[in-house]
Ligand code: OGA
């Protein structure tokens with residue numbers, strides 16, 4: 001099978017055609033897909049008809065699957081999480097409603113995911129777009145002064161699932177997950193550096209007073225969100241998107257709670273630590 005890879009935008013992403021992910025992939029096809037993911041940070045594969053098993057099999061080519069943390073995970077597909085406001089999907093759900101600010105998944109854990117896939121089952125006719133920011137390109141665009149300033153800095157990431165995902169918390173719930181990671185991380189497989197802070201989950205740079213930390217973070221949040229680093233995806237049913245969570249951030253635009261939106265998510269573990 002020979003696939004075609006075409007860039008989605010100047011900023012980030014590639015569209016992959018000529019592959020049927022409901023079947024097993026030969027080595028050559030998988031390597032071509034993986035290279036596209038590493039080069040473009042996100043891949044969009046349109047026109048797929050995927051059952052849970054198919055999406056899991058595709059993800060397993062990249063590594064071990066992340067099990068869903070919520071206690072209600074069903075035993076037959078414990079890696080499947082529905083990102084949906086639809087209440088009768090029969091699976092655990094998360095991130096049900098509305099807008100989300102830019103973030104990296106699980107940066108508040110010691111070992112954040114390698115990446116995730118979302119498969120579009122139902123999409124609203126308006127809103128609920130996903131934005132992807134290229135944090136490698138954003139890092140490379142910094143001037144040398146900024147690069148030197150960020151070198152060696154570490155920041156605290158935090159997320160409380162019970163809070164409004166459009167707001168940064170002003171105080172910390174000690175029971176919610178939190179972890180400190182480098183402000184610039186190096187991709188374990190490409191060796192390229194990327195900015196690793198985000199508006200939703202990054203609270204504070206270590207060892208700095210609040211004003212100085214806020215100054216740097218606010219600059220970096222706005223920087224990675226600049227239009228030249230961002231692609232906004234309007235979903236079509238049957239698309240599968242995978243993002244490399246080590247060098248891209250993502251966000252979601254608002255959509256009406258009266259409209260159904262259902263994405264199936266399967267997440268891949270990262271065998272490498274964040275450095
Ligand atoms: C996620 C996420 C965005 C979306 O699943 O981690 O951020 O568009 N989803 O639903």
Ligand code: MN
Nearest residue numbers: 103104105250
């Ligand atoms: Mn996310």
